[in-house]
Structure formats: structure tokens, C-alpha cells
Amino acid sequence: MTAETFQIEVLPVKHKLFRFANRLLCNTENAEDIVQETFLRLWSKRDNLKEYKSIEAFAMTITKNLCLDKLKSKKHKSDELTERNQGTTMDTPYKYTERADTFNKVKEIIDSLPGQQRMIIHLRDVEGYEFEEIADVLEMSVNTIRVNLSRARKKTREKMLKAYNYEFAKN
């Protein structure tokens, strides 16, 4: 693969990789670094890229693994909490509006889900991946994905009910 085809065919997946990394790390700066690293790894494997049925899925898998490594490496770092909080309140397209408020609330709830469920609900409900594609990216069976997706959706609904009932009560 030449640098030119790489730029045309592979680089455009960057936004998807970024959203995925950001969902996992809740930190835009780290997510950007991960995306960059993903592309460098893809490039070093450029001669074998044709063997994968979907370069995008392969790229997502690399991003996922890099993110999980990152989370593992800084699990005990004290600054993680502050970084996370920064990530949740910034970078929304709707700043200082009621819609932004809702956006951030739901984001907070989704981001509080366990990592696996968070990845699955993101890939399905945000990116619109088929189950087979998610299975490819996460290296899991379709059935496991379906079960975890169901858990993630139900949990989100429950948490929202709690959050917004609390708001009703407050008013």
C-alpha cells in the first residue's frame, strides 16, 4: 500500500476511531494520541492490510487494545479522576444550552457503564455497526454482544429514570 492510498482509504476512519477512543478513555487528548498510534501501527502492517476483510474493523480493534492498555497502565494514577471529569464536561457541540445539559447527563450515564458494555452500545447505537462487525472489532461472539448490548441499554434507561426522577423531585 502506498502512502497515497493510505491517506485516501485509511485515514478518513480517524473520526470513528477518535469517538471510540474518547468513549473508552473520556479524555480527548489521550484519545487523539491513541488514534495517531493506531495509524502508525496500521502503516507498519500495510503489506498485510488486504488480508483483513475490513480495515476499519481492524483499525477499531487496534484502537480498542491501545485504549485498554492505557487504562490498565494508569489505573492507579490519581489524576485519572480529574482528567475524566474534564472530558465529560468539555467537547460537546452544544455548550451552555439545555440540550448540552441533557447531552452531558446521558454521556455521564453511558460513560459510567462497564467498559465492554460502553464499547458495544457505542458501536451499535452511535456508529450503527452490525453485530458481526462488532464481533470482529471486539473479538467476541455475536451472542455475547447481544446480551451485553441488552444489559447496557437497560441499565442506561434505569439510570436515566433515576437521574431525571431526582430532578423532578428537586423541582
Added chain:
Amino acid sequence: MNLQKIEILIRKYESGETSMEEERALHDFFGNNEVPVHLANYKKMFSFFSASKNEMLNDEGFDERIMEAIGKEESTKSPRGKSYRLFPILGIAASILILISVGVYFQTRGPQIHFEDTYDNQELAYAETKKILMLVSGNMNTGSDELQNVAELENGFRELKKISNLKSGMKNMEKLSVLNKTKNLITTKK
């Protein structure tokens, strides 16, 4: 799409059993309609999903950075440099292989070179060996006798040296040319 249908879809959605198409219908519905209070949270959820899709990487200069990093890697990754790094490893591997094969050779070969005595009497064995050695040296001598004919060649060469006398004869012949000069002198004077 009526509410009843939506509620059925929602239940399916929560069990993870909706198809991509059905989920698109839900996205459409919640994106474009005001919904009753009991579905308000779903509206929020779906609007979050739609809005999330608009989140973009801040890609100012991003492509350039990647392409530059890629270019650097390309230039440092020349095939020569690679083989150079591989060389010591190959050398080590080869020497290990040689050591192992030599070791294996002697291990398997060792016991086979063990000779067994063919004679019980040592003196008989000595006499027999001497007889064989004499036979060999005798044959060698008759062979070298034949080689003396080659010495005859030397005599031939000596005879050939006489040809060098021809050179001095030729020099004497040159004196004849004086005769020719005098002859010329005589004819011009005439």
C-alpha cells in the same frame, strides 16, 4: 408510526433484538417527534446517540502529522539497514548450527570408529604388516624404474642445444654482405 408500534420496538430494542433498520426507524421517530413523558428518556438517549456521531477529531494538521511520521518511517526502513541488523543474528545462528552438527556428528560417529583386533598373536600381526608394507614398497620401486625413461628426455634437450650454433654461423654469413658492397663499388666506378 404509531406509539404502540414504537413501544413494541423499544422492548425489542432493550433485549438487543432489533435489526439495524428497526433501530433507524426509532432514531427517526425520536428525532422528529414530540413524545409522551414516559418515552422522554428514550428521546434523550437517541438524541445523545445522534449528537455523539457528530463528535469529530480535532484534525487540524492531523493528516500532515501522520503522513510525515509515515514518511520518516519509510526512509529509515531501507532494506539494507534491515539486513544489516539481521546479520549478527544470522551469524550466531549459523555458528550454533555448526557446533550442534559437529557435536552430533562425533556423538553418532564416535563408537563406530572403534577397531577390533583381527590377530590374537602380536608378532604374527607385526610380520603380516611388514610383509604388506614390503609388497607396497616393492611395487613402488618397479613403478619408479619406469620413470627413469623420462631422464632420456634430458639427452634429447642437450642435442637440441647444438642448434644455437646456427646463430654464430649466421653471423659469419653476414660478412658475405661486404662482398656485395665491393661489387657495387666496382660497378659504379665503371
